[in-house]
Amino acid sequence: MKSLKKYFAEGLGTFALVLFGCGAATIASVSQSGPEGIGLLGISLAFGLSVVVMAYTIGPISGCHINPAISIAMLAAGKLSVKDTVGYVIAQCIGAIIAAAVLYLLASGSAGFSMPEWGLGSNGWGDGYLGEYNMTSALVAEFVFTFLFLLVIFGTTAKNASPAMAGLAIGISLALIHMVAIPITGTSVNPARSLGPALFAGGAAMSQLWLFIVAPIAGGLCAALVRNVFLDD
Template identity: 65%
Template sequence: MGLLGISLAFGLSVVVFAYAIGGISGCHINPAVTIGVLAAGRISARDAIVYIAAQVIGAILGAFVLKTILTGQTNGFNAGEWAFGSNGWGKGYQNEFNMMSAFITEAVLTAVFLFVILATTSKVGNGTMAGLAIGLTLVLIHMVAIPITGTSVNPARSLGPAIFAGGEAISQLWLFLVAPIVGGVIGSVLWRVTYSENKVAA
């Protein structure tokens, strides 16, 4: 599909589900987003725990389905390192960016993502267009980050594939758990500062 195709697939999936399940759960499908929203004071700790548990379970099940499909090739399937869309960095992974580049990329882009989410869904944001704005932001994030880390900005999205890929993917997983969460909190702080008089959710 190429860089643009993959980026669009991720972003448009979020657009679709923002409108499909946004009214039920706010389309919380990312622990970094949930933690960022928690830091912004727009969700309770109890709800955040439930959401994160569901996200992790969903990610593992999704990766399992992907693994099952791929290993069903009649001519055989060699998973190799960083299989099933795992995130990574360093020697042997795509353009071989170092750990610092990977961490900064994931943290900064997650911060941007959270800022857009919180801003567009705030009481002064355009709620009817929020799903589209959030999805298109994710498209742009993927276009930047795919060549560097494969794009996480979502700890659950990284956890699922890493569990089944093992090896380097699992040893490097910590970065894709920590950096997006750090970025999510930073994005939340930026939103609170920028929208200091608009802290109440729409």
């Protein structure tokens, strides 16, 4: 029962992250007052603040990973069991898919709605996607920013760190990452966050999904290695 509570918490947290973050990119980015909507800063804050509020909501239950790259990195660092890693990742993916389904339902209620290429806040790269950066830029960005994100998480959740500030620091770091990386890939650093919207958008979003699974996990594993070798627990 304790494990099921943790898995449910992870699913719920990932649901909230995708609904708030991708919802900001899909719905709130276009406002009645103009096409600019809340802009890049608003979308970045939506992702970052969703992590902050979920950290204090489900953190005491599951640790609030809400990201397969984090759970797999925690496994590599010896902080999570294989059983819980599998349970967390499955729950996170389910939560993200349900959130994307709800977002699709909401977005399709708008008059004249049609699913665009890379719709529902899907991640991507190349011609037609935001800044039209190439695959190399996308791969490097997702790897490096996930690496830095995990270092923040390892540092703020260490034994000698202040646990009350961990959720805030992690959320702020995610917002900062989005401020830089949105024009490149839309910012993933989270395979589950990429999976949900891509399943509904299809097309290019699905064909490019592999990068947003491989690069964040690789970046997280590299951060776990650095933590194990160079940083204090």
